[in-house]
Amino acid sequence: MYIDEINLAIIRHLKDGRVPFKKIADDLGVSEGTVRTRVKKLTDEGVLDIAGLVDPEAIPDLGVVLVGVKVKDMDLVKKGEEFSKLKGVTSVCVVTGRYDLIVTVLLTRDFTMLRFYTDEVSTIDKVQSVESFVVYKSFNLKLPMPLT
């Protein structure tokens, strides 16, 4: 999908996800309907997402761990997709360097790191190694709230 200047400007305005489409429209010199149509298309195509995010430190019993993963498989992207479907996983990055994947995991009181490894990671084969980085303090880290 081609992102033109108007779409970029719309996205920038949505730094505040609640700003009225009308205001964006006025700032950009287009109609409110145009903004609405474009936002809908951007979100439908997965380019844009307007969501509430939480600072995990502010929510009791919420923890974050980053996991560096090495896999035996050559198809890193496919493995990345598999990881992205595991419970607790908020995002997966396929990367260059020491690891193949860097996975962000959200933990709760009921869903601990142990559970993540024993119940989730264990279901994926050809995992060569994992290395955990427990986040004990963060800056500007905002994540979508898990449903439960």
Add this chain to the structure above:
Amino acid sequence: MYIDEINLAIIRHLKDGRVPFKKIADDLGVSEGTVRTRVKKLTDEGVLDIAGLVDPEAIPDLGVVLVGVKVKDMDLVKKGEEFSKLKGVTSVCVVTGRYDLIVTVLLTRDFTMLRFYTDEVSTIDKVQSVESFVVYKSFNLKLPMPLT
């Protein structure tokens, strides 16, 4: 700040950042004003953020790199805060393990990895080592759009 069940429910509803407060209110059995004031308080205190997020892969000339940082200083949190103020840095995690910090950096055509290291990281002292992980594919990774 104490997060009660109502706030948790509000945050969960805001998975769609555009959902009307009225609808949240009806679902929760409270008034629209209550939802509004609570959302305001949560955002004012930095617990909640309602924002438009982009899939960096969908925006031309946008790249993401994760950087593992080891510092010589003992005060990791302070170093983390310093990093969080650098241009391009979207978030910083202070972690256990091989690195002290894991930094997420957003790159553009004008702001390359080289520039990030030479112009930004170099201004911070007592950095023992850095290790880059260039993200060449991601799943569910959504980041706030940089202003420029």
Add this chain to the structure above:
DNA sequence: ATATATTTTTACGGATTACGCAGTATTTTG
């Protein structure tokens, strides 16, 4: 180049929502 099809934008009206404020209820504090 003209005509046709497709997409995008605009305009507009009714339904819905956001906002401010005043009053009431609830909780906290002394």
Add this chain to the structure above:
DNA sequence: CAAAATACTGCGTAATCCGTAAAAATATAT
């Protein structure tokens, strides 16, 4: 227990959202 602070509700008004239909712009085909 009383006073103060905080939180919640109800309501009127202004603004926004949303569907639809027409107009404009863009792309495609003959």
